[in-house]
Amino acid sequence: MSNNETTQQKMYYPSEASMKNAAISGMDAYNALCKEAEADYQGYWARHARELLDWKQPFTTVLDESNAPFFKWFPDGKLNVSYNCLDRNVEKGLGDKVAVIFEADNGEVTKVTYKDMLSRVSKFANALRGMGVKKGDRVVIYLPMSIEGVVAMQACARIGATHSIVFGGFSAQALRDRIEDAGAVALITSDGQHRGGKALPLKPIADEALTLGGCDSIKNVIVVKRTGGDCNIVAGRDIWFHDAVEGQSEVCEPEWVDAEHPLFILYTSGSTGKPKGVQHSSGGYLLQAVMSMKYTFDIKPDDVFWCTADIGWVTGHTYITYGPLACGATEIVFEGVPTYPDAGRFWKMIQNHKVTIFYTAPTAIRSLIKAADNNESVHPKQYDLSSLRILGSVGEPINPAAWEWYYENVGGGRCPIVDTFWQTETGAHMMTPMPGATPLVPGSCTLPFPGIMAAVVDETGTDVPWGQGGILVVKRPWPSMIRTIWNDPDRFVKSYYPPDFQGKLYLAGDGAIRDAETGYFTITGRIDDVLNVSGHRMGTMEIESALVAHEKVAEAAVVGRPDDVTGEAIVAFVVLKGPRPTGDEAKAVVKELQNWVGHEIGPIAKPKDIRFGENLPKTRSGKIMRRLLRQLAKGEEILQDTSTLENPAILDQLKG
Ligand code: PRX
Numbered sequence: 001m002s003n004n005e006t007t008q009q010k011m012y013y014p015s016e017a018s019m020k021n022a023a024i025s026g027m028d029a030y031n032a033l034c035k036e037a038e039a040d041y042q043g044y045w046a047r048h049a050r051e052l053l054d055w056k057q058p059f060t061t062v063l064d065e066s067n068a069p070f071f072k073w074f075p076d077g078k079l080n081v082s083y084n085c086l087d088r089n090v091e092k093g094l095g096d097k098v099a100v101i102f103e104a105d106n107g108e109v110t111k112v113t114y115k116d117m118l119s120r121v122s123k124f125a126n127a128l129r130g131m132g133v134k135k136g137d138r139v140v141i142y143l144p145m146s147i148e149g150v151v152a153m154q155a156c157a158r159i160g161a162t163h164s165i166v167f168g169g170f171s172a173q174a175l176r177d178r179i180e181d182a183g184a185v186a187l188i189t190s191d192g193q194h195r196g197g198k199a200l201p202l203k204p205i206a207d208e209a210l211t212l213g214g215c216d217s218i219k220n221v222i223v224v225k226r227t228g229g230d231c232n233i234v235a236g237r238d239i240w241f242h243d244a245v246e247g248q249s250e251v252c253e254p255e256w257v258d259a260e261h262p263l264f265i266l267y268t269s270g271s272t273g274k275p276k277g278v279q280h281s282s283g284g285y286l287l288q289a290v291m292s293m294k295y296t297f298d299i300k301p302d303d304v305f306w307c308t309a310d311i312g313w314v315t316g317h318t319y320i321t322y323g324p325l326a327c328g329a330t331e332i333v334f335e336g337v338p339t340y341p342d343a344g345r346f347w348k349m350i351q352n353h354k355v356t357i358f359y360t361a362p363t364a365i366r367s368l369i370k371a372a373d374n375n376e377s378v379h380p381k382q383y384d385l386s387s388l389r390i391l392g393s394v395g396e397p398i399n400p401a402a403w404e405w406y407y408e409n410v411g412g413g414r415c416p417i418v419d420t421f422w423q424t425e426t427g428a429h430m431m432t433p434m435p436g437a438t439p440l441v442p443g444s445c446t447l448p449f450p451g452i453m454a455a456v457v458d459e460t461g462t463d464v465p466w467g468q469g470g471i472l473v474v475k476r477p478w479p480s481m482i483r484t485i486w487n488d489p490d491r492f493v494k495s496y497y498p499p500d501f502q503g504k505l506y507l508a509g510d511g512a513i514r515d516a517e518t519g520y521f522t523i524t525g526r527i528d529d530v531l532n533v534s535g536h537r538m539g540t541m542e543i544e545s546a547l548v549a550h551e552k553v554a555e556a557a558v559v560g561r562p563d564d565v566t567g568e569a570i571v572a573f574v575v576l577k578g579p580r581p582t583g584d585e586a587k588a589v590v591k592e593l594q595n596w597v598g599h600e601i602g603p604i605a606k607p608k609d610i611r612f613g614e615n616l617p618k619t620r621s622g623k624i625m626r627r628l629l630r631q632l633a634k635g636e637e638i639l640q641d642t643s644t645l646e647n648p649a650i651l652d653q654l655k656g
Contacts, residue, residue: 009515012407012440018389018416022436023298024450030437033295033450044451045073045287045479052290053283053326054088055079056256063477069497069506070484071477072260073284080254081263081282082125082158085325086118087254098330101304101353102147105194105336112147114328117154120147120245122252125155127244131220133186135160135255138265140184140218141311142166142175142206144193145335148224148241149311152188153321157263157282160255164265164277167312168193170602172208174275178267180214181277181487187218188241192227196340199227207232259283265486266314268424269539270495271509271528277486278314278424284479288428289323292449296418296432297357297390299327304387306332307359308346313536314424315394319359323428338364343371344378347410351383358410359392359420361535365402365410366565372409380409390435391417395535396567397523403442421445421523423508424537425496427480430454430508431521444520452478454521456512461501467516469524473505481506531560531568536604543570543607546600550593552576557616557624558607561633571633572607573616573654580612580653609633613653618646632656 019025024033037044042062049059059077089097095115102110112120133139139161143149149165156163164182166175179187189206192199203223210218223231224241233240263282267275293299305324309315324331332353338346346368350358372379391411393403398419407417416435422428430452431445438446448454453475456464464470474481485492497503511524526532529540540558547556555575563569574593581589594606611632617625625645631638632654642648 009441012416012442014416014436014439015414017414019436021300022434023294024434025436027437030434030447030450034448037451041451041476048291049074049077049283049287049479052294053079053287054084059259059283065477069477069493069503070489071481073281073477073479074259077259077283078256079259079283079286080158080160080256081286081322081326082121082154083254084286085154085157085322086114086121089114089325089328090118092328094328097328099325100147100150100331100333102333103335103349103353105197105340110147117151117325119250120151121154121158122250123245123248124151124241125158125252126248127222128155128161128186129159129252130248131186131244133159133161133220135257135261137161137186138164138182138184139186139188140164140166140175140179140182142168142170142187142189142202143224143311144168144190144195144202144226145310145333146190146224146226147333148190150321150325150333153264153311153317154325158252158254160257160261162262162264164267165312165317166267167310167602168202169312169604171599172205172212173600174602175206175209176212176215177274178277179209179218181267181274182265183217185217186220186222188222188224190224190226191229191231194227194335196337199229201227203231207234257282260483262483264317266317266424268314269530269537269542271530271539272541273491275539275542276488276491276495279483279486280427280480281483284481285427286322286326288478288480289318290326292318292429292432293323293327293329295434295450296420296429297359297392298435299324299329299357301328303329303356304332304353305329305357305359306334306350306353306355307392308334308338308361308364309359309394314427315359318428338368339371342378343368343375344380344382347378347380347383347385350385350388354387356387357390357392358388359394361395362393362398362402363396363534363566365393365398365406369402369405370565385410385412388412388415391415393417393419394422396532397525398443400442407442416440419443419445421521425482426478426508427482430474441515441518441520444515444522446520448521455505456514456521457501457505459500461505466514466519469511469513471527472508472510472512472521472523473501474508475505477506531558531570533560533563533568533570533604534566538570538605542601543572543597543605546597546605547572547574547593549600550596552578552589553593555616557626557629559626559630559633561609561630563608569608570605571609571611571629571656573611573613573629573632575613575615580614586612609656611654611656613650615647615650617642617648617650617654619644620646622646629654
């Protein structure tokens with residue numbers, strides 16, 4: 001470790017041990033890959049696609065830009081994602097290697113080998129085929145963290161069905177909306193889920209979703225038995241997972257699909273309207289899942305990889321279901337929560353399973369710092385974490401204090417932290433340190449993944465000088481990028497290739513600044529109305545729509561405010577149809593509205609703080625002054641001139 005004089009930032013250099021045998025060892029190796037990509041962009045990706053994936057039919061075209069921004073990668077190549085994750089590893093002799101170490105909420109451990117995984121996936125794929133599910137059909141998966149969750153995704157990939165996972169914390173309404181938009185033919189769910197020592201129902205929520213209308217496309221519901229007890233099984237529609245796979249053959253010929261075939265749709269929040277179905281490809285997506293496992297995580301045969309994300313988010317797709325398995329790695333799949341039975345759970349699991357690469361979100365780290373501060377016995381130093389060699393962070397900016405704690409207390413000052421910036425839309429890492437090469441600066445995602453042409457520009461699309469903040473863009477298409485928004489290609493173009501940049505630059509939706517000396521990127525946060533709460537992405541409009549759907553609410557505006565643990569917290573300013581409530585009455589309505597939003601979207605969308613006004617601060621033309629609301633949410637004094645407001649007095653009511 002040494003202090004870089006010019007940038008005044010502490011830089012952490014990779015140790016000999018991290019450089020030794022690293023896929024990218026030293027900055028010269030990193031720069032060489034970047035140069036290779038610059039000199040021959042298509043050749044660079046094609047080389048990796050040939051080296052890292054198995055193709056049934058090799059591609060001859062690398063990138064088709066004829067219908068930009070609807071780019072096509074390896075369009076005449078054919079492959080199967082599940083084949084690349086399972087069969088080829090078994091064929092390479094890894095059949096008896098453990099693919100998945102599943103640890104249940106209660107600590108029970110189940111190990112699944114590659115051979116066993118292939119058999120489970122093939123059986124379930126045959127079961128789906130038997131129900132008539134075929135290539136191109138959409139299948140919605142509403143499952144907790146489980147072996148079956150991974151099996152279900154892989155089985156869809158095997159038969160060319162496009163899966164769409166809905167996070168188990170989403171409500172019936174949210175599930176319904178996604179089923180309808182995707183036009184799914186089957187729903188895979190479970191009777192319930194175990195979290196934090198409790199058994200929570202899931203099937204009743206799925207049942208409710210199916211009664212809300214718009215789900216007629218669903219022909220089959222497959223139910224995994226997890227919690228036991230009573231479960232409603234609708235004759236002719238529902239079937240237990242274990243009954244569906246019973247007697248099925250262990251052999252299932254994969255469906256060979258075009259590289260562009262949609263592997264999955266994953267809904268995510270935008271700044272306007274309903275969540276958008278981000279559509280991903282098969283070949284390009286898998287390529288970067290594998291490349292980032294190789295370069296960012298430097299995956300090696302003996303590694304035990306643990307990504308703590310849920311399969312309901314993109315991180316769980318790329319770094320649980322697809323990337324690690326396609327690399328023949330051993331990985332952990334964890335059902336529970338970091339704080340049960342106590343906040344030492346992660347550290348204990350790392351110790352027990354000898355985890356070597358650990359990938360989690362800043363929110364989790366911050367909450368575990370708090371817990372360790374309050375209770376020595378759950379401090380990472382109480383555990384043997386010497387197996388670790390690489391740490392990762394994802395989903396939101398990591399503040400330098402949390403970074404340093406993670407580095408020192410979890411990584412023992414030995415393990416590089418890869419702070420990976422990426423998005424649902426990007427499919428895989430966009431900017432991240434390379435663990436055996438990049439000197440680290442806490443809070444910075446450092447430099448682009450080799451081949452990613454990231455830049456910081458102004459409103460006209462012109463590069464801004466280093467040291468000056470701007471808009472984060474990507475200048476060239478990359479293989480794992482979003483292909484379109486399901487059912488809404490116009491929205492895809494408007495959201496990501498806006499006319500402001502002549503449709504030539506991918507707009508990430510984040511602001512960024514490059515360090516004046518090193519050129520390192522630091523993400524400065526979303527530039528749209530998207531919030532990031534505990535690493536979960538949420539549109540303010542979605543929450544506002546949920547609030548105004550309540551019978552008591554006349555108007556609502558939602559903003560974010562910084563939060564020590566969750567990164568951002570949701571603050572809602574609400575005008576009721578009746579008189580403005582105060583005291584106990586206000587408290588009761590706050591509870592009611594929080595529960596309402598929980599029911600409409602899911603518990604993760606519940607506003608932490610709800611304030612009531614007789615009106616919202618508006619300009620004379622009726623526009624809500626969100627800037628002022630953000631200041632109020634933070635508890636800042638409003639010092640600027642508010643005389644242009646129609647109703648300046650309202651600010652006092654909303655102070656909180
Ligand atoms: O704002 C950025 C933030 O998360 C957004 C993407 O959210 P989502 O699509 O849900 O994907 C999260 C997991 C990949 C980005 O637009 N974000 C993600 N990673 C980082 C980050 N912000 C700062 N640093 C990161 N490492």
